Amino acid sequence: MESNRMIPFKYAVSRRAFLLTVLLEGLLPVLLWAQIGASSAQDTTQKIRVESSLFGEYFLREGRYVQKLSGMVRLRHGNTLIFCDTALLDLNDARLTGNVLIEQGDSLRLYGDSALYFGDRRVCDIFGDVVLVKGRQELFTNRLHYDFQTKMATYWEGGTMTNGVSQLTSTRGYYDVELKMVYLSGDVLVVDPEFNMRTDTLTYSTETQIVRFVAPTLISQRGSRLYCEGGFYDLEQNFAVFENNPQYEQDGQRGRAQKIRYNGARQEYILEGDAFVEEPAQGRSVRADVIRYNAETEKAVFVGNVFYRDSAQTINGAEVYYDRRTQQYQISGRGRVSDPPYIIEADSLAFNNELGNGLALGRVEWRDTAQDYTLLAHRVDYNRATSFVHAYGAFGDEAAAGRPLMLSLMEGDTLYLSADTLLSYKPDITTDNRTLLAYNDVRIFKKDLQAACDSLAYHAADSLFYFFKKEQMPVLWADTSQFSGDTIMLRLRDNRISQMLLRENTLVVQSEDARMYNQIKGRLNTVFFEENEAREMHVEGNAEALYYVVDEAGRYMGLNKSECAEMRLYFEDRRVSGVKLYGEPKGKLSPMRQVGLTETQKLDGFFWETRRRPMSVEDLLRVGARAEPE
Numbered sequence: 348m349e350s351n352r353m354i355p356f357k358y359a360v361s362r363r364a365f366l367l368t369v370l371l372e373g374l375l376p377v378l379l380w381a382q383i384g385a386s387s388a389q390d391t392t393q394k395i396r397v398e399s400s401l402f403g404e405y406f407l408r409e410g411r412y413v414q415k416l417s418g419m420v421r422l423r424h425g426n427t428l429i430f431c432d433t434a435l436l437d438l439n440d441a442r443l444t445g446n447v448l449i450e451q452g453d454s455l456r457l458y459g460d461s462a463l464y465f466g467d468r469r470v471c472d473i474f475g476d477v478v479l480v481k482g483r484q485e486l487f488t489n490r491l492h493y494d495f496q497t498k499m500a501t502y503w504e505g506g507t508m509t510n511g512v513s514q515l516t517s518t519r520g521y522y523d524v525e526l527k528m529v530y531l532s533g534d535v536l537v538v539d540p541e542f543n544m545r546t547d548t549l550t551y552s553t554e555t556q557i558v559r560f561v562a563p564t565l566i567s568q569r570g571s572r573l574y575c576e577g578g579f580y581d582l583e584q585n586f587a588v589f590e591n592n593p594q595y596e597q598d599g600q601r602g603r604a605q606k607i608r609y610n611g612a613r614q615e616y617i618l619e620g621d622a623f624v625e626e627p628a629q630g631r632s633v634r635a636d637v638i639r640y641n642a643e644t645e646k647a648v649f650v651g652n653v654f655y656r657d658s659a660q661t662i663n664g665a666e667v668y669y670d671r672r673t674q675q676y677q678i679s680g681r682g683r684v685s686d687p688p689y690i691i692e693a694d695s696l697a698f699n700n701e702l703g704n705g706l707a708l709g710r711v712e713w714r715d716t717a718q719d720y721t722l723l724a725h726r727v728d729y730n731r732a733t734s735f736v737h738a739y740g741a742f743g744d745e746a747a748a749g750r751p752l753m754l755s756l757m758e759g760d761t762l763y764l765s766a767d768t769l770l771s772y773k774p775d776i777t778t779d780n781r782t783l784l785a786y787n788d789v790r791i792f793k794k795d796l797q798a799a800c801d802s803l804a805y806h807a808a809d810s811l812f813y814f815f816k817k818e819q820m821p822v823l824w825a826d827t828s829q830f831s832g833d834t835i836m837l838r839l840r841d842n843r844i845s846q847m848l849l850r851e852n853t854l855v856v857q858s859e860d861a862r863m864y865n866q867i868k869g870r871l872n873t874v875f876f877e878e879n880e881a882r883e884m885h886v887e888g889n890a891e892a893l894y895y896v897v898d899e900a901g902r903y904m905g906l907n908k909s910e911c912a913e914m915r916l917y918f919e920d921r922r923v924s925g926v927k928l929y930g931e932p933k934g935k936l937s938p939m940r941q942v943g944l945t946e947t948q949k950l951d952g953f954f955w956e957t958r959r960r961p962m963s964v965e966d967l968l969r970v971g972a973r974a975e976p977e
Contacts, residue, residue, distance in 0.1 A: 439466035469495040498524040513539040527554040542568035556583035571597035585611030614643040630658040645671040688717035703732040724751035736771040765967035780808040792961040797824040810839040847874040865894035890914040906942040909934040
């Protein structure tokens with residue numbers, strides 16, 4: 348009997364083999380189906396388990412038994428399900444043929460004509476008309492290697508990925524299913540209803556729908572062609588940034604700049620840095636720091652060091668509006684300075700090069716592109732060398748009588764901050780880390796966060812806000828929660844709230860209905876956040892807690908009052924889910940029939956503030972003394 352090929356048991360020549368064959372043929376159905384019933388006793392994360400098939404045989408190959416299954420085969424390996432017409436199981440490997448389908452969890456599916464599945468290494472090679480499906484993303488190729496542990500799919504003989512709208516084709520590709528990232532190289536082609544793109548290397552996020560290219564790239568769109576060597580394209584928002592030698596041609600017009608931005612929704616192109624556009628046939632050209640052009644209206648704005656020339660005239664100015672259709676232009680009296688990383692607009696601008704001091708006066712809009720914030724004020728004094736910025740007065744016709752406003756991006760939303768005076772500077776001019784000071788009646792508004800305090804400091808080096816008390820206690824509001832203390836520190840991580848530190852006379856109040864108030868007080872309080880929600884609270888020094896116990900339906904069941912030297916509270920769905928008390932704790936749970944629903948239970952020092960809480964951007968700009976807490 349040869350040992351290097353498969354031999355059915357029923358043809359074995361020895362008597363012992365014959366008897367074994369009889370036993371196996373009699374017990375084979377029982378053994379096959381017994382594997383299904385005994386799944387709880389097997390290590391499903393390590394061994395391939397047979398769940399069903401119509402037929403099964405055992406073969407002897409190289410001294411070990413190999414199992415052959417056919418007809419509606421279903422296998423399981425951990426959280427992976429395998430379907431096929433025929434399967435050959437050798438140790439912990441499987442050769443699959445016919446209508447192969449492999450499912451990992453409930454979100455990823457692999458289709459193919461045949462596959463080699465290696466159980467110990469948790470990888471497979473799948474062949475034929477291969478399709479990988481993950482959500483709305485589909486990958487088509489002839490041969491695919493997939494690692495079930497790293498969730499990485501690899502192809503090297505050509506493949507196409509689509510999200511139902513756009514198609515990305517390349518010679519080689521790597522799809523990181525876990526990180527939702529695709530890496531393509533070799534004759535890459537992107538076909539989208541808005542454009543076609545050719546390059547050699549790019550990355551693609553299936554989650555954000557952003558394509559990033561790092562090699563020479565040519566984009567064709569509505570009769571225009573654009574070339575660059577780096578940048579990104581947001582397929583979802585139809586927005587793009589082209590860098591590294593970007594240049595374009597469209598309708599007899601040629602342009603180039605250090606950076607070109609494209610907004611498809613508004614049909615707008617923005618050329619930044621040594622921008623140049625020319626129309627040779629008409630003898631027109633323009634140079635500027637920034638050129639903003641709308642392809643739909645054919646209107647343009649030239650900003651910063653403008654030099655415009657046509658066959659009849661030459662124009663120099665700080666800001667020029669140009670209508671390509673009517674050949675009209677307008678030089679605006681309002682000036683604009685692009686001084687990276689700052690962009691300043693005002694009715695009047697003055698700058699002393701020798702001293703490095705500048706003054707912007709009248710409807711000042713100050714943008715720091717490095718720190719990504721904007722100041723709106725009546726007056727801004729600044730120094731280029733020290734990066735000192737001092738803003739006060741309202742943006743608008745009311746002049747200095749109002750309040751300046753700062754806007755910055757936080758967690759994808761705009762945070763507004765206003766005070767009588769805003770001041771920003773770099774403690775160390777060798778770095779980009781800034782310190783922001785705001786004083787006298789500071790107010791903050793964001794959709795999910797508001798604050799009021801006498802003065803504020805923010806240090807970019809450690810992403811830490813300080814809220815200070817002079818006359819009134821600082822207060823922060825987040826949804827239905829109110830946080831207060833003599834001093835509040837707010838720490839950010841990855842531009843999200845990570846920790847809140849309350850110091851001295853701390854009080855945390857939470858209420859869903861403005862009738863029943865959960866209250867926590869102490870000397871020191873540290874709140875830990877996840878996904879912008881308080882998940883844990885550590886209270887130190889004369890800790891007290893008063894909170895209502897509710898059932899799963901949200902009905903009040905009783906009132907819990909606890910006192911101790913130190914306590915930890917845990918939150919889930921904005922409700923207390925667990926409490927740990929330390930240092931001679933005292934606690935009492937009173938049923939609602941004793942507590943009642945009409946009278947608010949209060950700890951000493953309780954207040955629920957509504958008048959100081961900003962509810963809109965307009966509330967930040969109101970001038971006047973703030974109301975006392977209720």
